[in-house]
Amino acid sequence: MRGPGERAGLTRSAVLGAAREVLAEAGLRGLTMRALARRLEVAPNALYSHVPDKDGLVDALLDEHLAPVTDPPTDSADPLAAVGAMMRSTYDRLLEAPDLVPLYFARRGARGEHARRLGATMDALFARAGVPAESIPGARGTLIVHALGSAAFATAGGDPAASRAAFTAGLGWLLTGIAAQR
Amino acid sequence: MRGPGERAGLTRSAVLGAAREVLAEAGLRGLTMRALARRLEVAPNALYSHVPDKDGLVDALLDEHLAPVTDPPTDSADPLAAVGAMMRSTYDRLLEAPDLVPLYFARRGARGEHARRLGATMDALFARAGVPAESIPGARGTLIVHALGSAAFATAGGDPAASRAAFTAGLGWLLTGIAAQR
DNA sequence: ACCTGAACACCGTTCAAGT
């Protein structure tokens, strides 16, 4: 619906924003490059000026979704409790876009800016808690898997409150185990 | 390559077997109804006589993959240790078809015969261990998420032995936590 | 640099028809 010679004025962040809307409205199956182009009223291949391909789009979506998860001060009095708070806020954030969650597994995690930031903060907190350096990657991975997996199955069946309670209980057990490893 | 009037003689289990081969050879993206039909040398729509649709095919694949996971005797001396053994053997089985693992999340778990059998065995073991009835679904869910999630990320980066060690450690912490709940 | 038209090589699924 543009005049001749008029630019669409697409933007990478406009593309990502529209992708989030398509995902929310049409779900995982509805998130296609062509549906995204239709929503933006551009030709399908116009997207490739702003995103490398569909995997690149999804990876950006996954990482950007973690942006609102803030990291606690690394000098917190109880570092392991701070890790727990991070994981609870990650879990809550994941549930805000349930259709995105399985994609973390399909893409084997997020690897962008925010994922790195959160991972580095966790590592610093583990170190300050006295977790031996060689145990840190395993501990970090286990907690991430717990949050992602719990979020993936939370929307599956039944009661959200019960799902969150199970997540919180499991998180506590894992943190206790990690603490005991010192 | 059949003569006129000659039946292909397709079978549901032949379809599933070929699907496993396609998945192993061509990966998740390569597993398409049409690629499966090509391998079986039938028309694509011939598959729909043996499988309801692609989701039904995947669901069958997911559940059948758990068939070799045997359940321990429910009168085992240490019921929680028996649950631990079940989860370790599930984890190992999952790693035999890494491409299948993300599909458990996309399909939100397996819900067929074998998934039900393993779930019922876990519940019986938890009950025998003295876990309160209202805690059993959460405990079961948490352990399943841990096994599936650990398997999903095991093939992602690096050392399989380290991944398995992290899985085993996490499993122990979760079982300790579940035991403490009694 | 950014966008379009057109095309390529695919998908899952349905329908009518044949045996």
Next chain:
DNA sequence: ACCTGAACACCGTTCAAGT
């Protein structure tokens, strides 16, 4: 009951061309 031919309504991505 089982299978095929043909079609429908899509995909992701590339390429050449226009501004």
